[in-house]
Amino acid sequence: xxxxxxxxxxxxxxxxxxxxxxxxxxxxxxxxxxxxxxxxxxxxxxxxxxxxxxxxxxxxxxxxxxxxxxxxxxxxxxxxxxxxxxxxxxxxxxxxxxxxxxxxxxxxxxxxxxxxxxxxxxxxxxxxxxxxxxxxxxxxxxxxxxxxxxxxxxxxxxxxxxxxxxxxxxxxxxxxxxxxxxxxxxxxxxxxxxxxxxxxxxxxxxxxxxxxxxxxxxxxxxxxxxxxxxxxxxxxxxxxxxxxxxxxxxxxxxxxxxxxxxxxxxxxxxxxxxxxxxxxxxxxxxxxxxxxxxxxxxxxxxxxxxxxxxxxxxxxxxxxxx
Amino acid sequence: xxxxxxxxxxxxxxxxxxxxxxxxxxxxxxxxxxxxxxxxxxxxxxxxxxxxxxxxxxxxxxxxxxxxxxxxxxxxxxxxxxxxxxxxxxxxxxxxxxxxxxxxxxxxxxxxxxxxxxxxxxxxxxxxxxxxxxxxxxxxxxxxxxxxxxxxxxxxxxxxxxxxxxxxxxxxxxxxxxxxxxxxxxxxxxxxxxxxxxxxxxxxxxxxxxxxxxxxxxxxxxxxx
Numbered sequence: 001x002x003x004x005x006x007x008x009x010x011x012x013x014x015x016x017x018x019x020x021x022x023x024x025x026x027x028x029x030x031x032x033x034x035x036x037x038x039x040x041x042x043x044x045x046x047x048x049x050x051x052x053x054x055x056x057x058x059x060x061x062x063x064x065x066x067x068x069x070x071x072x073x074x075x076x077x078x079x080x081x082x083x084x085x086x087x088x089x090x091x092x093x094x095x096x097x098x099x100x101x102x103x104x105x106x107x108x109x110x111x112x113x114x115x116x117x118x119x120x121x122x123x124x125x126x127x128x129x130x131x132x133x134x135x136x137x138x139x140x141x142x143x144x145x146x147x148x149x150x151x152x153x154x155x156x157x158x159x160x161x162x163x164x165x166x167x168x169x170x171x172x173x174x175x176x177x178x179x180x181x182x183x184x185x186x187x188x189x190x191x192x193x194x195x196x197x198x199x200x201x202x203x204x205x206x207x208x209x210x211x212x213x214x215x216x217x218x219x220x221x222x223x224x225x226x227x228x229x230x231x232x233x234x235x236x237x238x239x240x241x242x243x244x245x246x247x248x249x250x251x252x253x254x255x256x257x258x259x260x261x262x263x264x265x266x267x268x269x270x271x272x273x274x275x276x277x278x279x280x281x282x283x284x285x286x287x288x289x290x291x292x293x294x295x296x297x298x299x300x301x302x303x304x305x306x307x308x309x310x311x312x313x314x315x316x317x318x319x320x321x322x
Numbered sequence: 323x324x325x326x327x328x329x330x331x332x333x334x335x336x337x338x339x340x341x342x343x344x345x346x347x348x349x350x351x352x353x354x355x356x357x358x359x360x361x362x363x364x365x366x367x368x369x370x371x372x373x374x375x376x377x378x379x380x381x382x383x384x385x386x387x388x389x390x391x392x393x394x395x396x397x398x399x400x401x402x403x404x405x406x407x408x409x410x411x412x413x414x415x416x417x418x419x420x421x422x423x424x425x426x427x428x429x430x431x432x433x434x435x436x437x438x439x440x441x442x443x444x445x446x447x448x449x450x451x452x453x454x455x456x457x458x459x460x461x462x463x464x465x466x467x468x469x470x471x472x473x474x475x476x477x478x479x480x481x482x483x484x485x486x487x488x489x490x491x492x493x494x495x496x497x498x499x500x501x502x503x504x505x506x507x508x509x510x511x512x513x514x515x516x517x518x519x520x521x522x523x524x525x526x527x528x529x530x531x532x533x534x535x536x537x538x539x540x541x542x543x544x545x546x547x
Contacts, residue, residue: 146424
């Protein structure tokens with residue numbers, strides 16, 4: 001009974017995190033983007049600096065009519081948002097935010113592989129949406145999504161493998177436990193490659209070619225309205241939370257920091273992830289969209305060689321210090 | 323089907339080193355909960371695999387393949403081969419099916435039925451599939467006759483165990499496979515570069531191989547009409 005209660009409680013906490021953190025990132029994006037562009041952003045909803053803007057947006061989305069185009073493949077069209085969103089919920093379950101059993105939903109032995117595998121499944125949702133919409137722009141968006149995923153999955157995997165080599169384990173808490181401060185300069189190239197590839201996998205600007213509004217309206221999500229559209233947006237922001245959390249765990253030492261061992265480790269994890277989320281927003285405001293060929297070139301001619309070099313470096317250092 | 327069956331054999335081989343012979347304690351007539359779940363997921367996987375090859379809708383076939391491959395991953399999990407399960411999801415669901423869908427969308431992926439999706443070779447294909455499935459089942463049954471995976475004890479398929487057995491007992495096959503894959507990769511690059519050089523060399527000659535492709539396109543239009 002206690003075990004069941006424990007599991008239920010953990011899942012509940014993960015679910016609450018899953019529902020709130022993406023909204024916090026979204027609200028921060030509203031405000032940060034606005035201030036970087038000399039605007040105020042949302043100011044009315046909820047009173048204090050428009051804090052309830054996304055709640056209002058959610059209510060608006062829920063009230064809208066749920067439209068399925070006549071020519072669309074109904075079932076797949078309706079299933080796609082769930083396929084896009086659920087993987088991120090599953091990934092959140094295994095990301096630890098502090099030392100010990102209490103600070104993670106569920107410890108998975110092969111954590112890195114679980115996380116990368118399940119995140120890869122999420123892209124199937126975009127593909128299904130793009131195909132089932134029976135719309136040229138959607139199909140083009142789906143194609144671009146697939147091409148982008150195929151290009152950026154490899155550097156992401158290779159850099160994650162580099163950290164796993166350094167730590168000698170593929171379990172996420174194990175990697176953070178093995179972390180030392182000098183890993184930061186040692187793995188810095190891998191960290192940057194991982195973060196950039198993750199951004200591309202989430203289709204965040206400057207890698208938002210699949211949803212380029214000036215060319216293909218909104219890519220795979222063009223035909224979606226109401227709650228299903230909101231689910232796709234939620235998937236994007238949940239993806240930001242997951243990516244920032246993962247980069248923190250793998251490369252930035254998670255809960256290591258001053259007083260990190262005295263029960264304040266989770267503050268460090270959240271702080272590092274929040275700074276990374278800020279960087280994600282900052283990049284969106286700063287850089288123009290990459291063209292499709294530039295996007296492919298960046299991955300295959302820069303990120304893949306860099307991540308291979310990082311693996312070689314990790315291997316050499318590992319052998320030397322062994 | 324063959325695609326789905328191949329990793330099974332590979333895992334079974336990898337698992338052999340880590341399993342214990344404990345047939346005395348088990349009987350087919352008193353299944354445990356895990357065994358029942360294994361059977362049910364197996365039936366689901368089999369059903370999805372059958373729908374994959376029988377459905378008339380191309381993209382649906384690819385998506386049913388996702389269900390079949392995912393079911394296989396769950397089977398690995400139930401056999402405590404956690405590492406293999408995640409790799410299965412990563413490689414097959416995350417990459418192979420995405421590549422498949424990408425190819426389908428680039429060429430033709432109509433919504434609804436594709437009447438021309440049936441091949442005249444289907445009986446030959448069925449024969450080959452049944453024969454290879456039979457051969458695989460025979461080999462696996464023959465190799466693991468009385469071997470049982472101990473589900474209650476320490477995980478016999480954890481990353482550590484899998485890695486140790488792969489790089490201690492099976493390192494030679496592993497390296498041979500790596501070289502084979504590398505050769506395939508180099509071959510693919512050579513082929514693509516050659517095609518590029520050909521098309522750059524002469525317009526008329528390069529146009530010739532494309533004729534069958536364009537004829538296919540005309541047939542598509544007729545099919546739609």
